[in-house]
Structure formats: C-alpha cells, structure tokens
Amino acid sequence: RTPLVIDTDPGIDDAVALLLAANSPEVDLVAVTTVFGNVGPEVTTANALRVLRLIGREDVPVAAGADRPLVHALVHRAEGWHGQDGLGGQSGLLPEAVRSPEPIRAVEQLATVLRGAELPVTIAAIGPLTNIALLLGSYPELKPRIGRLVVMGGAFSGGNTTATSEFNIWSDPEAARRVLVEEDVPTTLVPLDLTLRCALDGPWLASLAAGGGAGETLAKVVEHYRNRYREFYGEDGVALHDALAVLEAARPGTLRTTPLPVDVLCDLGPARGATIADRRLNASGRRVDVALDADLDAVRALVLDRLRGGA
C-alpha cells in the first residue's frame, strides 16, 4: 500500500477527506500534518485529532505546521464557510481529542516519514501550501522520495475567495508558486473548476447519513457547508473539494488530467493568488497534471461508498 501523508486545515471537506483516506485500501495513512487555513492553526490541529479519534485512527501521528503564510500577513480565514470551530459549529458531535500533537513540527514529521518509508510516499496537500514549500526548501534531498504530490487548489475560471482566486492558493500564493512552478516533484492539481462540478446534493448526503458511523456524524457537519453553498451559489449542492484530491491520491487516474504549465500570481493586486494554465501547444516550462475532468457520477458513487465504509 502506498504510504500517504495528508497536509490539511480541517475544515469540513478536510474532515471528510480524512475519513475517505482511512477507508481507502490502496493507501496507508501514515501521518497527518496541519497548517493554518480555514481556521487558525490551533483549531485545525485540534480538529485533525478529533477527526482521527472519530474514525478510529488514533494511531496516526498529527504534527502541527505553519501558523501563517511565508511572506505576507494573514488577512482572512474561511470561518464563514467552515464555522468558528472549523467544523460548521458541529465540533461537539465529534469526540474531544485526548492526544496531543507530536513534539515535532509538520515539516520534520514529513521529513521523518520520507526518510523512513520503504515505498515512494504520496502527499495530499489540501490546505495552503506553506508546509510543503518549507519541506521542499528545507529537505531538497528528500524530494525523490515523494512519489506524487496531489494538491487541492487553484481556479482557472473564477475563484471562491476573490473573483480570480481559490482559497488554498490565495492563502499563501508565494508558497503555491514555489511548489507548483519552481519545484519539480510530480504533482497533480485538483482545481475548483473540477471540484465545483462534482457537487453533492441532499439525497447523496442522506445516503451518507444512513450508512451510520463516522459518515453519519460528518454528514451532519457537511450540512452547514451545504447551507453556505446554497447561499453563495444559489443551488443545492456542496463541493467536497478535498475529498476529490484524496480520492485521486488513493486511486491515481480516477480524475482525468492534462499536463500544463501553471503559474501563480503573487502581486498584491486584485488577482493575487490566481492560477494561470498555459494551454498553448508549444508552451514551455514545468508541467503539473491538472485534473479538469472525470466521470463525475462514478466519482460521487465511489466517494459515498468509501465514506460508508465500503472499499
């Protein structure tokens, strides 16, 4: 089984993604690292611990990472989407964390996993890319041990945080630029363009709840997210962005990707955090595999099946 580390900022869809990873037989969830993002770093770390307890994976170490972006001050979080507690005001439905995070920081935890793994490691990065940028800059010799980096982030036709920019990239564009443009680790990018097309509706959530167990608890947490989606987009359908990235991390090729050079705008203007893909056939530069399509019905069914505990 492929060793998998999830770098995350739980976060409602992050919580769902952790359950999906735990229920995916192709991967062995060996560590979780946390980053600031949807809420502050203490809360994302506490939530990661709570979710792992909920899903019966207290064996998985959790290490806390960056509490702010690489260069500029943190100016905004996503409490509106995820609630002050990062779990839609429903964190009380999850067990209190009884463990503490590891005594080492996220970057050291990632380095420890990479050094010790017998197989190439997949990293699923489903929050701002700060920890990953720090890892690649701090331990360049470990890069060959990363089999694949799967990133949830980016938007090529309109953002969710500003008109142009997706939340994870916007939260730390300098880190994203380093990871997506300057580094050369094999990378798959799962952007908003695809995740928004894979929205999940009321009947889907009802089936998740009907399966009982951790899926039922998380279905209640997702309800808050669904209400925000309804207000924001005027339709019933919630996008579980991070779960799609983790599905692709577990089952490479589930999403259809196109290799494209990608750039990230880091200036302080209105397009800060925007991602640009160069679709010209003669485009030069490093390419990342951008997931722009999938059999969406099959993906919805597979995610549901896995969250309910099927393989």
Ligand code: BDR
């Ligand atoms: C991304 O931003 C966060 O709010 C979600 O958890 C996801 O990782 C979607 O833009």
Ligand code: CA
């Ligand atoms: Ca996230």
